[in-house]
Amino acid sequence: MSEKKKLTIFQRGILQFFFSVAVASLFMYAGLTAFIQLYLAGLFSQNAIIIFFGFASALVIVAMSFFIMKLTFSANLTTKVNLPKIVEFSHALQNIGINRFDEQIDFIAREKIFVFVSDETILAPYKENASVRRYIFLKDKEKLKCFNGDKRLCLDVDDYERLLEEHGAKTKSAYTAKIAELEQNVIELKSVNSLQGAEIAKLTDEKKKLLTKSAEYKEKLRTLPGREKNAEKRTNDRIAFWRVGGPLLNRLFQEAQADTRYTRSQIQQIFEQELETFPEENFLELRTAIKKTLYTSKKAEANTPFDLTGWAMESIRHGLGELAKKDSGRVKES
Secondary structure, X not given: OOOHHHOOOOOOOXXXXXXXHHHHHHHHHHHHHHHHHHHHOOOOOHHHHHHHHHHHHHHHHHHHHHHHHHHHHHOOOOOEEEEEEEEEHXXXXXXXXXXXXXXXXXXXXXXXXXXXXXXXXXXXXEEEEEEEEEOOOOOOHHHHHHHHHOOXXXXXXXXXXXXXXXXXXXXHHHXXXXXXXXXXXXXXXHOOOOOOHHHHHHHHHHHHHHHHHHHHHHHHHHHHHHHHHHHHHHHHHOHHHHHHHHHHHHHHHHHOOOOOOEXXXXXXXXXXXXXXXXXXXXXXXXXXXXXXXXXXXXXXHHOOOOOOOOHHHHHHHHHHHHHEOOOOOOOXXX
16 A cells, blocks of 8 residues: 555554563563562572573563564454455466566565455455455465465555556566667667678678567567556456356365365366356356356367366466376366
8 A cells, every 4th residue: 555554553463563572571570570589588689680680581572572473473463454445466466477476475575565365255356445454474375375265365456556557667668778779789780881791691680680679579568558458358357257266266275185186177076066056046147157258169169168178277276286286297278
C-alpha cells in the first residue's frame, strides 16, 4: 500500500512483539525474586547481586525475547483490516514478470511490501472490500505455499500497481538502451570504409543481424502493453476453472500423507469428482464455461472436454509443489 499509515500498529503485528517481551519479563521477574531470596539468606553480597544481575538480565532479555518470538512463529497475532481492493498474489507477481514462488517471496521481502492473507479464497484476480490479515513471517515459505495454493495470499492493489509501474518503466528503459546501443553499432559499422572483400561482407552480415535485433526489440517495446492486457484476459477467462481447481487443491492437501505423490491420472480423476459436487442450479453453466476454457481441437476429437492436459494440469501440479509426482520424461501437452 502506498502509505504504511493505512494499517494500525495492531494490524502490523505489534502484539507479537509485546507478547514476546511480556513472557521474557515474567522470566526476569522470577529470576529477580530468586536472587533476592538468596541475598536474604546471606549467600551473596549486595554488590555481587547488582553486578551479576545487571549482566545476566541483559543476556536473558535478549535471549528470551528471540526465543519466545521463535516459539510464536506459528501464531499470526495481527488483527484484521478491510482493504478497498486486493489482487491475488500469483497473478500480481506473474504480471510483474516473476514466475517462481521462491523468487516472488524474495522480491516482496526486498521491496518491503506487506503480504496479506484473505479470509476467503480469491477466485478472481481482483477483489474489492476484502477482509484480510497481514502475514509477517515471510521466511515461513511452506506456510506461504499453502496459502498460495488455497488462493488466499494477496497484495494491496496500490502496492501492486506501484510495482507494476516501476517494473514496466525498467523494462522499457532496458529495451530503449539496447536499441540505442545496437543503432550506435550500426553507425560505427557504416563509418568503416577501408575494409576490403570478405571483411566487408562479414561486417555487412553483422550489420543485418544487428538491424534485425533492433527491429525485434522495437517490436517488443511496442507490444509490451498488449501482452500485459492479454495476460490479464487469460486469467479472467480461467475463473470458472479455478472455481473447481481451488477446492481441488484444498482437498489434495488435506488428504495427502507424508509419502503421497499425486500422479496426473489421480489429479484428473479427483478433478472430475469435484466438478460433480457443484449444485444443480450452477452445474450446467459451470461445465460449459470450463469446457470453453479447456478446449483444444485434440480434446474435441477425442470427446474429452474436461481433460486437464496442458496449462490446467501444470497449474494444479505447480500448486501442489512437492506433492506432485515427478514425470519420468517430458510430457507432451496438447
